[in-house]
Amino acid sequence: MPYVDGPISGEQAKQHALTGLREAIARGEMAPAQRLVEGELAERFGVTRGSIRAALIDLTAEGLVERIHNRGARVRVVSVEEAVAITECRMVLEGLCAAKAAAQATDEQLSELAALGQAMVKAVADGEPLTYSALNHELHAYIRDISGQQVAVELLQRLNAQLVRHRFQLALRPGRPQKSLNEHLALIEAIRAHDPEAAQVAVHAHLASVIDALRE
Amino acid sequence: MPYVDGPISGEQAKQHALTGLREAIARGEMAPAQRLVEGELAERFGVTRGSIRAALIDLTAEGLVERIHNRGARVRVVSVEEAVAITECRMVLEGLCAAKAAAQATDEQLSELAALGQAMVKAVADGEPLTYSALNHELHAYIRDISGQQVAVELLQRLNAQLVRHRFQLALRPGRPQKSLNEHLALIEAIRAHDPEAAQVAVHAHLASVIDALRE
């Protein structure tokens, strides 16, 4: 009996295609505005065209993909102007999460935060911007986690997914990690001091600086 | 030639079903947790089952509907706890919009705001909570409009759609319109004074009061 299975399908297949596509877009494999042909993607992921189509519809709702009637799907390009608007929203939503995190973080979570902060210091000292960027992302995610504000967390995940390209571009800018590091350390300190007000201010300051950097 | 057209279909049909369903949910025609049977809805709206299915998928992404595999779609029920979390997010996002609106509103827009405020005063004086609720909604939408913050506006529309049931319940509570009115007038004044800080504070105060009311 030959092991030539046809394309898998069903819910599992759609999920596979969805995560695969999302990651491919995130790591920049798909150039912006590149056409996403259903047939090609179906073959590449070994699923049916229907699964790919369903995944593309989901990604459209997430704002990562743009679909035009009878003209297929493309990777959506996020202009600098829009990236700024998105970051403004992140500013207030992450401010909310940081304030909540500061109010209710446990001692265990606080020491985890401190550890993250030290790892970031080390990454900058070692001159490893990619490691730093990953830790950066992890820190923000952890703070969201602590906040327990499920609604804000979901909104932020959507918004962040749309910024992958800009985030990447920003991380490699010389001098940027050092500035960002100080802002993050201030944020960590505010949370460790259980000071919601200061945490919110720190987030605002940090993301205001990100907005400046976005605009070059 | 008989005028018995079958169910219409295509993009137009899906849009028709989508808006129809959204409005039906908004006006509470569909009880919470009620099953949404694809076949019934298809007949009701005169479209094919495929169009209904597509619309339900979209509404799921919008958070208005819940779909379980092989078990169909239901109107999603938003718990009080979740309504509070949603309102917290509204607080910061509408605060952002109000601040922007205060910074950049034109004279024409300011007088439109004043007119809205006076209409609200009249609605409360006349004891018409439904009119007031509609004006309330209109005011918030107009401020979002002035802000020009497209990203925040879209997020807020999503969030607001999920609150229809709670909003309705809140509007009919005795004494609530009077309190709400004062908060709105303060917000309008702050924007008219081109004071972003005060506008943001007014929004926060207003929605904090909404959260208190939600919790009863």
Add this chain to the structure above:
DNA sequence: GGCAACAAAAATGTCAACAATCTTGTTCGC
């Protein structure tokens, strides 16, 4: 050579039948 009309190919959109799954009602054994 350039352009418009046309033809071929590719890609997306749509549908109707079929398959899989869940729900409900009934029967049988205890």
Add this chain to the structure above:
DNA sequence: GCGAACAAGATTGTTGACATTTTTGTTGCC
């Protein structure tokens, strides 16, 4: 009478073929 197994009906999920539309390539005319 009660519960479990079973069968019938209802509902959703999936597929593959087909229709529509866009795109590409070609031809013929000026």
